[in-house]
Amino acid sequence: MIVEEIREELFRKQDLNYRDFICRLIPNTNPETIIGVRTPVLRKYAKQLVKREDVRDFLKALPHRYQDENLLHGLVLAEIKEFDLCLKEVNQFLPYINNWAVCDMLSPKVFQRYHQELLVYIRKWLKSEEEYTVRFAIGMLMEHFLGDDFTLEYVELVTKVHLDSYYVKMMVAWYFATGLAKQYEKILPYMEGKYLDTWTHNKTIQKALESYRITFEQKTYLRTLKVKK
Numbered sequence: 296m297i298v299e300e301i302r303e304e305l306f307r308k309q310d311l312n313y314r315d316f317i318c319r320l321i322p323n324t325n326p327e328t329i330i331g332v333r334t335p336v337l338r339k340y341a342k343q344l345v346k347r348e349d350v351r352d353f354l355k356a357l358p359h360r361y362q363d364e365n366l367l368h369g370l371v372l373a374e375i376k377e378f379d380l381c382l383k384e385v386n387q388f389l390p391y392i393n394n395w396a397v398c399d400m401l402s403p404k405v406f407q408r409y410h411q412e413l414l415v416y417i418r419k420w421l422k423s424e425e426e427y428t429v430r431f432a433i434g435m436l437m438e439h440f441l442g443d444d445f446t447l448e449y450v451e452l453v454t455k456v457h458l459d460s461y462y463v464k465m466m467v468a469w470y471f472a473t474g475l476a477k478q479y480e481k482i483l484p485y486m487e488g489k490y491l492d493t494w495t496h497n498k499t500i501q502k503a504l505e506s507y508r509i510t511f512e513q514k515t516y517l518r519t520l521k522v523k524k
Contacts, residue, residue, distance in 0.1 A: 296352065297347070297349045297350065297352050297353050298352065298353055298356045301344070301353055301364065301367070302360075302361070302364065304340070305330050305332050305361065305363050305364065305367070306330060308332045308333075308336050308340070309330050309331050309332060310331050310332065310333055311331060312331075313331045313332075313333050314326075314329050314330065314331020315331070317329055317331060317362070317396075320396070321362070321394050321395070321396055323394065324362060324393070324394050328360065328361050328362050329361070329362045329363065330361050330362070330363040331363070332363045332366075332367075334366075334400075337363065337366055337367050337370055338370055340367065340370075341367055341370035341371045341373070341374055342374055344367070344371055345371050345374040345375065350371060353368070353371070354368060354371065354372075354384055354387075354388075357387070357388070357391050358391045359391070362394070362396070362397070365391070365392070365393075365397045366396070366397055366400050368388060369388070369397060369400045369401035369402075370400065372384050372385055372388065372401065372403055373401070373402055373403050373404055374404070375403065375405060376404075376405055377405070378405050378406075378408070378409045378412065381403045381405050381406075382412075382413075382416060385401070385403065386416075388401070389420070389425070389427070389428045389431060390425060390428070392427040392428075392431070393427070394427075395427070395430065395462050395465075397427075398427045398430050398431050398434070398462075399430075399434060401431060402434075402438060406435065406439060407439065410439055410440070410444055413435065413439065414440075417432045417435050417436060417452075418452070420432035420435075421433070421452055421455075421456060424458070426458060426460040426462055426463050427462070429456060429458050429460070429463050429466075430460075430462050430463050430466045433453055433456065433463070433466045433467060433470050434466060434470075436449050436452065436453060436470065437466075437469065437470045437473050437474075441473060441474055441477045441478060442477065445477075445478055445481070447481060450474065450481075450482065450485060453467055453470050453471070454485065454490050454491070464492075464494060464495045464498070465498065467491065467495050467499075468491075468495050468498035468499040468501075468502055469502060471485065471486070471491070471495075471499040471503075472499050472500075472502035472503040472506060475499075475503045475506075475509055475513070475517070476503070476506050476508035476509050477508075479509070479513060486499065486500070486517065486520050487520060489522065493522045493524065496520075496521075496522055497521055497522055500517050500518070500520060500521050503517055504517065504518070
């Protein structure tokens with residue numbers, strides 16, 4: 296079966312030093328579930344697997360046992376060219392995402408061509424009680440809707456997210472910091488108006504100060520907006 300074949304191949308591609316590194320990055324994940332396959336290797340493997348008809352058997356085999364299988368799953372989904380099929384597979388996979396690394400790896404290429412259709416589902420995902428479903432939705436807004444398709448309506452969607460989760464709040468901060476880099480004048484009023492909770496507000500400023508895309512003058516002003524605890 297393809298599931299066993301994939302697992303055996305992942306262990307053949309294992310890098311023990313990389314596994315130890317990943318274990319430190321994702322402390323809330325059982326180290327025994329991490330094989331340790333580097334991302335470029337997984338990407339190459341995913342492009343091979345997506346061409347196989349039996350890859351559907353792997354995608355249906357949820358939940359996966361290993362972190363690397365989840366990462367590979369997300370990378371296979373990224374290669375699916377049919378929007379409806381990709382969206383169906385994403386919806387089936389989202390409930391099984393159990394850490395930020397798998398969540399942030401999931402970025403289907405086909406979504407770039409179907410922004411309006413994607414928005415319908417982003418709105419649904421934002422209402423979820425599952426932290427990584429919400430984090431994924433915010434990530435999709437950050438990736439696809441801070442450029443030419445940007446409107447303040449999307450910013451409002453993020454400000455209304457109140458799921459009390461560290462990984463959701465981190466993504467909100469990442470969204471606003473990226474927004475400051477791409478849409479500074481339009482995002483700035485949200486920082487000046489203290490629309491976010493104190494922790495997320497200050498984390499946004501911290502991440503913005505680390506950005507090379509924000510000018511020295513802008514950073515100087517952002518420092519004045521930090522809220523003292």
